[in-house]
Amino acid sequence: MTTTRSAQPTTPLTAADVAGASDAIDRISTAWSSRVVGQERIRTALLVTLLSEGHVLLESVPGLAKTLASATLAQAVSAEFSRIQCTPDLLPSDIIGTQVYDPRRHEFETQLGPVHAHFVLLDEINRASAKTQSALLEAMQERQTSIAGTIHPLPRPFMVLATQNPIEEEGTYVLPHAQMDRFLLKEIVDYPDESDELMVLDRIDDGTLGQHATKVEPVATIGDVIDVQAMVRRVYVDPAIRRYVVAAVRATRHVGELLGPELGAYVEIGASPRGSIAFFQAARAMAVIQGRHYVIPEDIRELRHAVLRHRIHLSFEALADRVQPESIIDAVFRAVPTP
Missing domain, CATH: 1.10.8.80 (Magnesium chelatase subunit I, C-Terminal domain)
Structure with a gap:
């Protein structure tokens, strides 16, 4: 009988590596917290998912800052962000992209869909049809899309943040167990406590939140994120x-x-x-x-x-x-x- 020994990373992390990663994570967390009040579980889930190169499923009632949290994280790391509102009539081509005929040049040109972004928020994924959900999850797993036989790699890093609403189940398509399994984490987002909710009102007053609020200034780059992801694997x-x-x-x-x-x-x-x-x-x-x-x-x-x-x-x-x-x-x- 032979015993196998677990393989370990060939190049262990040094103290300098950990310090550099911690500095980048602290900057991102501070920028995120400057816009999002409380919701520490969302922050941890998003950071863990991003650094693990996975995808996250967020479940909550509406109005608990899921979109704000996702967009703020993307802004903090200079990433491209897209939001897709899932509805029953949404087609796979609406998300992945399609070929459009150009009558002036008498040829087809490829138009990439909104899934071709670093951070993709799939709002209420359980409202998309089974066919569209399948196309989305294929892009998540393969990190690429295929349009008219041509492969289009998705950008790095690539992270899907899907949300689902546990109420108003009428007209929804529940994700099959096998497809839920493809999300690295599922986080339940709860209501903020009283002090956090009061702080939300204060931040709307001072212009930090609300429709007139400015975007978060980038505190890291896509390259920084990829570097920390590589450290995590070690x-x-x-x-x-x-x-x-x-x-x-x-x-x-x-x-x-x-x-x-x-x-x-x-x-x-x-x-x-x-x-x-x-x-x-x-x-x-x-x-x-x-x-x-x-x-x-x-x-x-x-x-x-x-x-x-x-x-x-x-x-x-x-x-x-x-x-x-x-x-x-x-x-x-x-x-x-x-x-």
Whole structure:
């Protein structure tokens, strides 16, 4: 029997690397916070997703600054931003692009769609038809589009921020479980507290927010983002942490064996290996955000809801008993030994 040894980055991060990454992240965070009040969970989710080269799904009722948060992050890093309002009549060509005939030159020319931007906000993705959702998710996965047989690579970095509204479900197309799995994180955006909501009014008064507010001045470049993304891929993940991740994800597939038949009946499908990969990528980004060149168990625990809540498929019994995926996730992490 042979044992395989986990491969580690060949070039470990230095103290100078971590300091440089921390400086860039601090500048971006400060610029973001100058426009967006509170919503620290959104900030963390966006930064982790960006540095992990993934995509994020944000769920909340309208009016909780999801568009503002996305646009501000793009402005802070000198990136191109586009917003797509998803509706049932939206076609894949409206997003990806198409060929248009030019009668003057008697030839077709390619017009790229709004998905060809660094940051793409898909507002209310659950209102787009299944065909359009499929085209969007293909672009997310392949990082390219195909128009009339020609491949058009998407820019780097490329990040999709999709939102969905948990109310007004009439006329929506729920994302299939297999497509939800392609989002690195899913964050639930809650209402601000009283002090944050008062601060929003103050910032509208002083012109920081509102329709007459100026854009955030760039504090970093696209090149800076790509450099930090490369550093994230070199963060050290100890074999014990890797085993912890795999044990937690595998436990979601055998909840009955670990936690008993009562809780086991609530989970129909556990997380796939994409859950382990998501933890692996996101935890590395979290470590860099925290100013470390290595992952610790707390990184995994802090990300557990965002990584797993959309990867666990609950049964009808769970829905009837109003059991939330977060309660199952917490129970799993209490049962799995922490290294």
